[in-house]
Each structure stands twice: as C-alpha cells, then as structure tokens.
Amino acid sequence: MKIVQINKENWTDGLKKLSEIYRLFGPVKEDDFHNFLELEQGQLPDLNCLNTRLSPKSIIYPQSEVMFEYTLDENQKDHHILKEVKKDYSPQAVIGIRPCDARAFALVRLNFDTPEHQDPYWLKAYEATTLVGLACESPCSSCFCTTAGCGPYHEEELDLLLIDSGDQYWAKIITDKGKAFLKAAGWTQTVDEKTALKEIKAKKQAAEDKICSTVNTDKLREIETNELYNAPFWEEVSFSCINCGTCTYVCPTCWCFDIQDENLGSSGCRMRNWDSCMYPLFTAHGSGHNPRDTKLHRVRQRFMHKLKYYVDKYDTGIQCVGCGRCVRLCPVNIDIRRVCELMNSHAAAKD
Amino acid sequence: MLSYIDKIKEISIRLLKECRVEMVIGFRKxxxxxxxxxxxxKSPEDVENFVWDSNCGINLCNYLTNRGEKIGILAKGCDSRNIVTHIIENKIKRDQLVIIGVPCKGMIDKRKISAMFEGEIGEVIENENNITVKGDGFEKTLNKKDVLQQNCAICIHRNPVIHDELVGDLVEEQIDVDRYEDVREIEALAPQEKATHFEKLLEPCIRCYACRNACPLCYCPTCFTDESRPQWVGKGQDPTDVSTFHFLRAYHCAGRCTDCGACERSCPVGINMRVFTKKLEKDCLELFEWEAGLDPDVRPPLDTYRPGDPDEFIK
Amino acid sequence: MGIEPDRLQFSWVSSAEATKFVQVVTEVTRAIKDLGPNKNLVKTMPKVA
Incomplete structure (x- = not known):
C-alpha cells in the first residue's frame, strides 16, 4: 500500500481522531494572511491557502525557546542549579505543509544534526513531528522551487504527501510515520495505484509547468570565493537594504540563534532566540569591534552564505528552497533571484 | 504622477552631468x-532604470543619514519633511543636497489591494487615476483614491515643503481631512481596554525591526533594543518586551514623525504601529501647534522650552 | 499604553519646598494605593516553548 484515498467527507472525522493522539498544526487565516498555528479542537486547517506568511520552521524551532531555568529560592528543590526545562515532545503533526517548507528541514538539519554536535531541542521536536505535505497546485509567481532543488510535489522530509483530487485527497505514504498517521485517522481506503500514480504524474507535471520563475546556480560552486566576495555589484545590491530581519525570519532555512539569560526576581532562565545576520549586533564583539560593520558586509554575508559558502561546504545545492517569502516580503524588494543571477553570471563572466 | 518620470530622468541626468551631485537617489522597478x-x-546611464509610480512609498530620506557626498534625492511631501528633520538634527547638510521635489497624490496600499482578492495578484497596471489588478481568473479596475495607504489618504502635505527642482506642477492639498479619527477611538478606551487593544495589535510582531529600520528617524548608532549594558528590553517574544519596543520607539519619534507610513508599509505581518506615532503627532499638534519637518529654521518642541508650555506643573 | 493616568504624575518641587514635597509624595502614594498593583507591562517568566 503506497497510496490511500481520503474522501473529503471523512476528513473532519479523521482529524478528530488524530487530535486525540497528535497536537495538530495547520494553516489558519488570521486577518489578511495565513500562518501555521496549533489547531484547536474541531478547527480545520485551511488547505486553500497559497502558502503561509511565515514559514512553519517555528513549530520545530520556536523563535524564542527556553532551555534552562534556575531558582535562588532555598525552599525549592535544586535551588541554585541551572536545570534543563522539561518540554512537551509528544507527537505532533503539521498538516498542509508545502513541499518547499518540508525540504527546508533537510537543509536546517545539516546545522542541527552533525556528527560532532546534535541539537537536542531541534532533534527531539523534529522526531516528534509528522509532516503531512500538501502538493502545490498553484505555485505563486515568485516561487522558484524547481530550480532550488525542490518542486511542488517534492517528497523529501515529508511523511505523507496529500494530493487534492476533487472530492478526495490521495495520500502518498513516504515513511512509517506517515503510515501510522493514516492509521490513527482511520483512513485506509486503498486505490488502484496505477491509475492514481498516472494522474499524480500528470498533475505534478502541470504544477511544475506553472512555475514561471527560476534561478541559475550552476556556476556558483566553481567560482573563486574571493571573486564573488569582491564583486562590484554588492554596493548596488545592498544599497536599498534597511537591515531588518524580515528575510531571515520568514526564511524556512535560516537557523541562526542567540542565547540570552533572563532574570526575574529570584529565578530566571536561559533561552535562545532567532537571530539575524542582518543585524549589526549579530557580529558585534565585546571589545566594540564589529567585523561586519556596514550593511554591505551584512547583505553580502547573507547571500554569500546561502549561495556560496553553503554550496561549497555541503555540496547539496543552495541554502534556499525557493519558497519566495523573502522576495514577497522584503520591505524594499531585494530579490534573491536577482542576486543569485548576478552571482552566477559573475562566475560565468570570469570563464 | 506617471508623467513625472521624463522630468525625473532629465533632472537627474543634468545634475550628474554637471557634477552638481555624485549620486541621485530614486526608485527602480x-x-x-x-x-x-x-x-x-551615479552616472547618467544609471538613470535609465529610474521609475515613478504609486509604488514609491519607501521614505528615501532614510538613505541620507550620515552620508558625506553630494546627493540628488527625489522627495515626496513626506520625504521632504523628513529631510528637513534630518537637517535640523544634523544628519545631513542642506548644501549637500539637491532636492528634487515630487508632488504626490498618494501611494497605493499593497496589503489592502492583496486582501481584496482571493488568488495571487499577477500584474497591476496603473494609469493616472486608476489601477487595474490582474490575476488568475480575475481582473478589476480600482480607483486609486480608494486604495491609498491610510497615511496618504489623510495626508495634508503632499507637495514637498523644501525643494531645488520640481518634477511637475504642485498638486492640490487635501483640506478638511480628519487625520485622527482612529487615534480618538483609542483615546476613548479605558486604560485596561487600551492595554488589551495594544496587546492584540502587537501579537503578530516577529521583532524583525523593519518598522524601525525603514524609519528615517531611527538612526541611533545603537538602538536601545540592541543595548546589552544595560539591557533595557528582553530579546524574546514576551509581550511586555514587544510592547516596550514599540512604545519606546514611538516616543523617540515624538515631534519628529511625519506619518510617512514607511513603518507600517514595511511590516511583514501587517501591524499598524502608526497608531502610536500618530497619537504623539496629534499631541504635538494640539499642545504645541507643531507639525514636524515644515521649516528647517524652527526648533522642535521637544528641544525647546517656552513659557507658554501647556503643562501646569512645570510653570 | 494602558497605564492609568493617576499612576504617572509630574510635579515641580524646589529643594526648598519640603512641605510641598511631603504633600506630593503623600498624594501620589495614596493615589497609587487606590489603584492597586500595576498589571500591564509587567513581565512574567517566559513560557517554555
């Protein structure tokens, strides 16, 4: 069994059963746009959403996450000891995650799960999570997933891929986690896989054909780092940047964080918060010196990291899944597709 | 406004050719x-990329702070008022600038227009009074007046207050505009209702600081939110920290804000933080008859004391 | 901001006006006691995310 048919009339019932086992997350429309939120009892994920404003990375990697806490109250057990906090790592499922956002977890994993270091918070949350993808039928004009190592039907990192087919969803089982999810929902109706696969293939092609935006990345690896670093276009690229953190915070693949201690009376905690390479504070030294003191340095760092250093270090393509959020939300319209083209063609010009 | 572009290019090319400026700051598509x-x-050839339409809402004065060269800059009414404020606050010298005034009829509100349609907007075509919005399966023509940014709809200084060149005839200023309807509504709330209202307003904030960084007034070398010795405000998502950031930022803009709308426009999660700065703008107008950025030779109310100060306790 | 008007008070007291100072402090403390503890803009420990 590889594909299960979910009749839409059984959708609500299945979700109800699932909510007894999983904490469910899905796209919910708030005011003018969608975001991934924990679904309340009986609340349905809005699968008509094009994509969410913010990426679902926060479900596994919250913007602000407490790691340790302490108390100085001598009446409490373990006072004066910085203790790891207990967290809820019970099963959770993200319903309706787009293939691009799911693939982003594979990229982020390279940072949080290495042979030398395993980030316990990210890994535990990741392991507790079932990713139920929704194939993208109408990609946005600013999506460029097909040339960013991804695609509207891409399956990487997903446990299940849902394909909307009129009165029913087809659920393509990718992992055992996905299988368990379907079982818990009571969705077991099998289909003639040959026919289904054929239709899925056609739909996939149709969706891919709708992607009208692309990036060229073929030359990035071969060009000398210093050639790109010293390229003349950075002044022009960075001019309009206001050094806000929008691009990094909406990006599903940006992973940087900063650790902060907070005290309140006789107790306190140690937390980590998302940080952004766009902020001067990101690299400010205790001495007062800042190696990335100008916005040109910072803008260059962001693009060099995503499109050059990462490419060189991991050899798995660019650190971008083509979701287009930074393109759509940058307050001054700095477009990674344009910058990527400048970098890639700069490489070509040197041939 | 669309017709300005030829004149903008002509002036920019002239200024660059005559070496009166080293760069001209404008917009590209x-x-x-x-x-x-x-x-x-920086060269007459670069000018070719310049455009002007109803999507030039970013406040270009933001790009002047502490620059040393001679600059030509396109300035709408609000931009020009921020340039005046920059001159008053010594962030740029008047004689460094050639201000290319752009009489403005308002910028369109991208967020408002996007919210009017279910699908993605593929193309927006603009003519003098209307815009036509096209997308997958829909096409609609809207009157620009109905889809302006809120600050533009209530703007009473559309013409640049200071300029060396002009790209078109001055436009008629709007009169009888009620600028503070929304502020009065909030003022009427009880303290607890206000607290709840603001907490709800700021709930989506992701602390990307786009509002602060898009603002020409926010040029502090180190913002109080970035200070660590002492750390004035926590860096997490605690609602108290988030509100503290927004409240304090607004207070730092008191008597300086021109309601250019750059903060609201740049917010990725659609927060109207202008309600804070507008309240202070209203107070400055009512208490000190002050509107920011109208005259480089008058000191702002918050750095002068006048015997007629409206606060009783200080007299 | 959700701060009650009485909670924030401004006064101008010269160092020679001891009586006025006492009077102001007495009035302010009475007003604040009437209002009770401030509930808004008070930070609590961050929730475990």
Missing part, C-alpha cells in the same frame, strides 16, 4: 507587483 526598490544612479 520592482520584481513583484506593487513594489519598487530604492536605487541610486
């Missing part, structure tokens, strides 16, 4: 609908 990107031209 954006890569997504209803967006343009702030852009500079």
């Amino acid at each position: 954006g890569t997504v609908p209803m967006m343009n990107e702030p852009h500079f031209a």
